Amino acid sequence: xxxxxxxxxxxxxxxxxxxxxxxxxxxxxxxxxxxxxxxxxxxxxxxxxxxxxxxxxxxxxxxxxxxxxxxxxxxxxxxxxxxxxxxxxxxxxxxxxxxxxxxxxxxxxxxxxxxxxxxxxxxxxxxxxxxxxxxxxxxxxxxxxxxxxxxxxxxxxxxxxxxxxxxxxxxxxxxxxxxxxxxxxxxxxxxxxxxxxxxxxxxxxxxxxxxxxxxxxxxxxxxxxxxxxxxxxxxxxxxxxxxxxxxxxx
Amino acid sequence: xxxxxxxxxxxxxxxxxxxxxxxxxxxxxxxxxxxxxxxxxxxxxxxxxxxxxxxxxxxxxxxxxxxxxxxxxxxxxxxxxxxxxxxxxxxxxxxxxxxxxxxxxxxxxxxxxxxxxxxxxxxxxxxxxxxxxxxxxxxxxxxxxxxxxxxxxxxxxxxxxxxxxxxxxxxxxxxxxxxxxxxxxxxxxxxxxxxxxxxxxxxxxxxxxxxxxxxxxxxxxxxxxxxxxxxxxxxxxxxxxxxxxxxxxxxxxxxxxxxxxxxxxxxxxxxxxxxxxxxxxxxxxxxxxxxxxxxxxxxxxxxxxxxxxxxxxxxxxxxxxxxxxxxx
Numbered sequence: 001x002x003x004x005x006x007x008x009x010x011x012x013x014x015x016x017x018x019x020x021x022x023x024x025x026x027x028x029x030x031x032x033x034x035x036x037x038x039x040x041x042x043x044x045x046x047x048x049x050x051x052x053x054x055x056x057x058x059x060x061x062x063x064x065x066x067x068x069x070x071x072x073x074x075x076x077x078x079x080x081x082x083x084x085x086x087x088x089x090x091x092x093x094x095x096x097x098x099x100x101x102x103x104x105x106x107x108x109x110x111x112x113x114x115x116x117x118x119x120x121x122x123x124x125x126x127x128x129x130x131x132x133x134x135x136x137x138x139x140x141x142x143x144x145x146x147x148x149x150x151x152x153x154x155x156x157x158x159x160x161x162x163x164x165x166x167x168x169x170x171x172x173x174x175x176x177x178x179x180x181x182x183x184x185x186x187x188x189x190x191x192x193x194x195x196x197x198x199x200x201x202x203x204x205x206x207x208x209x210x211x212x213x214x215x216x217x218x219x220x221x222x223x224x225x226x227x228x229x230x231x232x233x234x235x236x237x238x239x240x241x242x243x244x245x246x247x248x249x250x
Numbered sequence: 251x252x253x254x255x256x257x258x259x260x261x262x263x264x265x266x267x268x269x270x271x272x273x274x275x276x277x278x279x280x281x282x283x284x285x286x287x288x289x290x291x292x293x294x295x296x297x298x299x300x301x302x303x304x305x306x307x308x309x310x311x312x313x314x315x316x317x318x319x320x321x322x323x324x325x326x327x328x329x330x331x332x333x334x335x336x337x338x339x340x341x342x343x344x345x346x347x348x349x350x351x352x353x354x355x356x357x358x359x360x361x362x363x364x365x366x367x368x369x370x371x372x373x374x375x376x377x378x379x380x381x382x383x384x385x386x387x388x389x390x391x392x393x394x395x396x397x398x399x400x401x402x403x404x405x406x407x408x409x410x411x412x413x414x415x416x417x418x419x420x421x422x423x424x425x426x427x428x429x430x431x432x433x434x435x436x437x438x439x440x441x442x443x444x445x446x447x448x449x450x451x452x453x454x455x456x457x458x459x460x461x462x463x464x465x466x467x468x469x470x471x472x473x474x475x476x477x478x479x480x481x482x483x484x485x486x487x488x489x490x491x492x493x494x495x496x497x498x499x500x501x502x503x504x505x506x507x508x509x510x511x512x513x514x515x516x517x518x519x520x521x522x523x524x525x526x527x528x529x530x531x532x533x534x535x536x537x538x539x540x541x542x543x544x545x546x547x548x549x550x551x552x553x554x555x556x557x558x559x560x561x562x563x564x565x566x567x568x569x570x571x572x573x574x575x576x577x578x
Contacts (some may be wrong), residue, residue, distance in 0.1 A: 003546040011389075013389075013390055013506060013525075013526070013529075014525055014526075016388060017392050017393055019393075025392055026389070026553060037507065038507075051536050058402075059345055069393040070409075077456065093395070094356065094367060095361075095368060095395060096358075096361055096362060096365070096366070096367060097366060097369075099358075099362060104331070112338040117504050121389060121390060122388055122389055122508075123388055123395075124306070124370075124371060124386075124388045124389065124390065125368075125369075125370035125371065125386070125388075125389070126354050126358070126370055127358040127368055127370060128358075128373075129358070130296045130355065130358035130359055130362070131358040131359070131361060131362035131368075132362075133453075134330075134358070134359050134362035134363060135362050137434055138434075138435070139327070139434075139435045139436055139437050140359075140437070141437055141468070142354065143351070143354070143355075145500065147430055158350070158351065159500070159501045160261070160351040160352075160442075161266075161351055161442045161451040161452070161453055161454070162444070162449075162451040162452075162501070163261075163352060163442055163445050164442070164445070164501065165323075165324065165351075165439055165441075165442050165443075165445060166439070166440045166441040166442075166443065167437045167438060167439050167440060168437075168438050168440055169435070169436070169437045169438065170435045171437075179500070179507045180500055181294050194271065211367035211395065211399060211400045211401050212367045212368070212397055212398070212399050213400075214395050214396070214397060215383065215396045215397065215398045216395070216396040217366065217393055217394070217395055217396075218394050218396075219392070219393060219394070220296075220387065220392070220393075221390065221395050223532065223537075224553070225550070226537075226539075226548075226549045226550045226552040226553065226555055227552070227553060227554060227555060228549055228552075228556070228557055229554050229555060229556060230556055230557075231556065231557045231558050232556070232558035232559070232562065232563060233558065233563050233566040233567075234557045235563075236556070236563065236570050237557070237564045237570065239538065239554055239570075239575050240567075240570045240571060241475075242554055243515070243536075243538070243554070243574075244574060247515065247536040247553065247554075249456075249514050249515040249535075250458065250481075250534055250571060250574050250575060
C-alpha cells in the first residue's frame with residue numbers, strides 16, 4: 001500500500017512549561033522536542049500495515065521550520081521510505097490552514113491510506129486529520145484504537161464514551177490514530193544510518209490565510225496546596241465530615 | 251444579533267449531557283453578540299423528537315429534528331453534510347458542538363466544508379468586537395491558550411462539563427427536516443459495543459472514583475466499585491499503569507493519553523499521581539487521595555489526603571460514605 005503519515009513535532013509532555021516573553025507562546029528554550037506521541041503511533045501503524053502487506057511505500061509529511069526535519073529523519077530511521085517537509089515559520093493554531101496545505105500536497109499522491117495522530121499534544125485540538133480528509137473527499141475514521149486493512153477495505157475500532165464503535169471503510173481513506181494501535185519501535189542503528197540516505201524533499205507550505213491566532217498563552221491557575229488530613233482508617237470520619245460540610249459533595 | 255446552530259448530540263435515543271451544555275454555551279455566545287436565537291439540530295431513530303423539549307428548556311429557540319432509522323448509529327458524513335447545509339442556508343454566526351467522540355469527529359468536518367475557522371475543546375467563550383474568542387487548555391491542560399477566530403461563521407466544540415447546563419426556557423419549536431445524504435464513500439458502523447451498564451460515563455459523572463497500582467491486584471478493584479456504589483452515581487476510572495496491565499479496560503484510563511475529567515469530586519485510590527495522570531484530573535473541583543506514600547505527588551493536588559494502605563482504608567470509607575448518605 002502507499003501510505004502517507006502526517007506527523008507533528010511537539011515538546012516532551014513531561015516538561016515544565018514557561019510562557020515566552022511574547023505572551024502568546026511557550027518558551028521553547030531547554031525543551032526536548034520529538035515526534036508527537038499519537039503521530040508516533042501513526043508512523044508505527046503505517047510501517048506494520050506495509051510489513052504485513054509485504055511491501056508498499058510509507059511517506060511522512062510535516063509542516064514547520066527546519067527543525068521538523070529531525071523528526072522526519074527519525075520517522076525514516078524507524079522505516080519510512082521518504083519524507084516531505086512543508087516549510088513554515090511555525091505550525092499555526094489554525095487547523096484548517098494546515099489541512100489546506102496538507103491536502104494540496106497529498107491530493108495527487110495516489111495514497112491508499114493517510115494516517116494522522118488523533119491530536120497533537122500542543123494544540124490538543126484534533127482538527128487537522130479529519131479536515132484534511134474532508135478536503136481530499138475521502139472517508140475518515142477518527143481516533144481509531146484498532147486498525148486493519150484487507151482486500152481494499154479497512155476495519156477499525158473507535159472508543160466512545162462508555163462504548164466502542166466497530167467500523168468498516170473503503171480505501172482510499174484517512175484514519176486518525178489513538179493509543180492502542182501500535183507502540184512505536186525504536187530506530188535501529190542500521191535504520192538511523194539508512195535514514196541519512198533517504199530522500200527528504202523540502203518546499204513551502206501553502207497555508208493560506210491564518211484565521212485562528214493565539215491571543216494569549218498562560219499557565220493554569222495553581223490548585224491550592226494539598227492538605228493531608230490524617231493517617232489510615234482513623235482519618236475517615238474527618239474526611240467524610242469535610243466532604244459534607246466544606247466540599248459539600250455528599 | 252447573531253444566531254447560533256448547535257449540534258445536540260444523542261446516543262441510543264438519549265440526549266447526551268454535553269448537548270445541553272452546548273446549548274448553554276451557544277446561548278452565552280448569542281447573548282454576548284447582542285442577542286440572537288439558538289437553533290439545535292437533533293438526529294436519531296424515530297422517537298428522538300421527544301427529546302427536543304429538553305433543548306427548548308435549556309435555551310433553544312428552535313430544534314431541527316431528523317428522525318430516521320439511518321440515524322440510529324452515528325451517521326458522520328450525513329450529519330456533517332446536514333450541519334453544513336443548515337449553517338450555510340441559515341447564515342449562522344457559529345456552529346457549536348461538544349468535544350466528545352461525536353463532536354470531535356464532526357467539528358473539523360463541518361469547519362472544512364464551511365471553510366470556517368475552528369476552536370476545539372473550549373472552556374470559555376466570548377466576543378471581542380467582531381471576533382469570537384475561545385479559551386482552550388492545550389499542552390494536556392498545562393498551558394491555557396486564548397484563541398481569536400476571525401471571520402464568520404466559526405465552529406466551536408466545548409469541553410464536556412466546562413459549561414454547566416442551565417434552564418433558560420425558550421420556545422424550542424420543532425421543525426422536522428430530512429438529513430442531507432452523504433456524497434461519496436462513507437464509514438459504516440458494523441457494531442456498537444456497549445460498555446458496563448449502570449454507571450455514568452467518566453466525562454458525565456459528578457463523582458469519579460479511580461484506582462491505581464496501590465490496589466495491588468485487579469481483584470481489589472471491587473473495593474473501588476463498592477465505593478462508587480456508596481456514592482450513588484459515581485463513575486470508575488483507572489491509571490494507565492492499571493489499564494496497561496489489563497486490570498481495567500483501556501477506555502477507563504484517565505490521563506494525558508486517556509480521558510480527561512473534571513468532576514465535582516475525584517477520589518484517587520492508590521494513585522501516586524504521575525504527571526500524565528494529573529493532566530487528566532487536575533481540573534476536578536475537589537480531589538481526595540488515599541496513598542501509602544506521604545511524598546506521592548498526588549498529595550500536592552489533593553484537597554484532602556489520607557496517608558495509609560488503600561486496601562485497609564477503603565472499606566471503612568465506603569461504610570462511612572454509605573452512612574453519611576443515609577443521613578446518619
